[in-house]
Amino acid sequence: MTLARGPRPGPAGDLAWLDPGPLDPGPLDPGPEAVHGSVLDTVGATPLVELGRLFARPGVQVLAKLELMNPGGSMKDRSARYIVASGLADGSIPPGSRLVESSSGNFGVAVAMAAQLHGLSFTCVVDRNASAANVTIMRGLGADVEVVDVPDEAGGYLHTRLARVHEILATTADTVWINQYANERNWLAHYHGTGAELVDQLLVPPTHLVGAVSTTGSLLGCARRLREVCDPLQVVAADAVGSVIFGGRGGYRELPGLGSSRVPELHSPDEIDRVEHVDDATAAEACRELLATEAIFAGGSTGAVVTAVARLLDDVVPPARIVAIFPDRGDRYLDRVYDDAWLDRARARRVALSR
Numbered sequence: 001m002t003l004a005r006g007p008r009p010g011p012a013g014d015l016a017w018l019d020p021g022p023l024d025p026g027p028l029d030p031g032p033e034a035v036h037g038s039v040l041d042t043v044g045a046t047p048l049v050e051l052g053r054l055f056a057r058p059g060v061q062v063l064a065k066l067e068l069m070n071p072g073g074s075m076k077d078r079s080a081r082y083i084v085a086s087g088l089a090d091g092s093i094p095p096g097s098r099l100v101e102s103s104s105g106n107f108g109v110a111v112a113m114a115a116q117l118h119g120l121s122f123t124c125v126v127d128r129n130a131s132a133a134n135v136t137i138m139r140g141l142g143a144d145v146e147v148v149d150v151p152d153e154a155g156g157y158l159h160t161r162l163a164r165v166h167e168i169l170a171t172t173a174d175t176v177w178i179n180q181y182a183n184e185r186n187w188l189a190h191y192h193g194t195g196a197e198l199v200d201q202l203l204v205p206p207t208h209l210v211g212a213v214s215t216t217g218s219l220l221g222c223a224r225r226l227r228e229v230c231d232p233l234q235v236v237a238a239d240a241v242g243s244v245i246f247g248g249r250g251g252y253r254e255l256p257g258l259g260s261s262r263v264p265e266l267h268s269p270d271e272i273d274r275v276e277h278v279d280d281a282t283a284a285e286a287c288r289e290l291l292a293t294e295a296i297f298a299g300g301s302t303g304a305v306v307t308a309v310a311r312l313l314d315d316v317v318p319p320a321r322i323v324a325i326f327p328d329r330g331d332r333y334l335d336r337v338y339d340d341a342w343l344d345r346a347r348a349r350r351v352a353l354s355r
């Protein structure tokens, strides 16, 4: 079976009104000279790389979609660009308004980039797990960054961050809350972006799709696009130990971007076939192995994805083609994933959890 191409469908019915389709010529069409109008135009068109060194199994191919190569450093560049451009286009984001969002860091950087280039203001509420680098980058992009440090009852910071967002919305004029956990354009960005690219990049359809989840937007967007042309497709979510998305008990965790301490409105469990919960230490160990074998320097949630792939391989019957989404780069995790003392502490937490 080969992948059918052709005109891209969009979501039907109720959602059609908020789907402007693929918004931009993007990096595929820079014009007669290869010059882009802004760095936003370079979001996407990320490469696929075979992980033949880390996963050498006869009849099984594992391909990594290197979303970490996006200009802001992560796959969240896609959601931010799409949400801001489509909001400006349909008037739901008035020109000159102030965007407000809660983010673990990557989405904040991505929105700050889009806001700056579109002349919008931006307040980002982060928590103490956000990397210092992301906070510095956001401030450099002109965003106001507020850091909350009171954990919520689920052990994360999401509820505290959201409470602060509501305060800002109630007290500041001309504010627009992006709300990535409920915003349908979050998954649509990946439906038209990452998912559509995978359809274009692959001649032979994948049998499995593995992605890290928090809002679940990226995995759902890719899955929805791929499922239009791949049947069957098993969709595997890599979630954090201590995340409540799939009903587990909330708990302490330190890797930003992975997992959630509340169930996102976008969540659609029927579309996810398998969930692998990965603790901080295991994710970090997988990142280090990925670097040592494939020379790919990736962030913590990529380690969770790699771990989910490794567990999946125990059950996969060849032939299989697994696509794994690698969300962000490793350089903003030097003080965590790639720091030996941090890893020792994460390992101690893992031992404590297993008792």
Ligand SMILES: Cc1ncc(COP(=O)(O)O)c(C=O)c1O
Pocket (backbone or CB within 6 Å): 074, 076, 104, 106, 107, 212, 213, 214, 215, 216, 217, 218, 219, 256, 257, 258, 259, 299, 301, 302, 327, 328
């Ligand atoms: C590094 C990283 N991995 C995974 C995710 C989860 O992606 P999604 O929110 O699309 O589920 C995020 C989201 O911010 C992220 O920053």
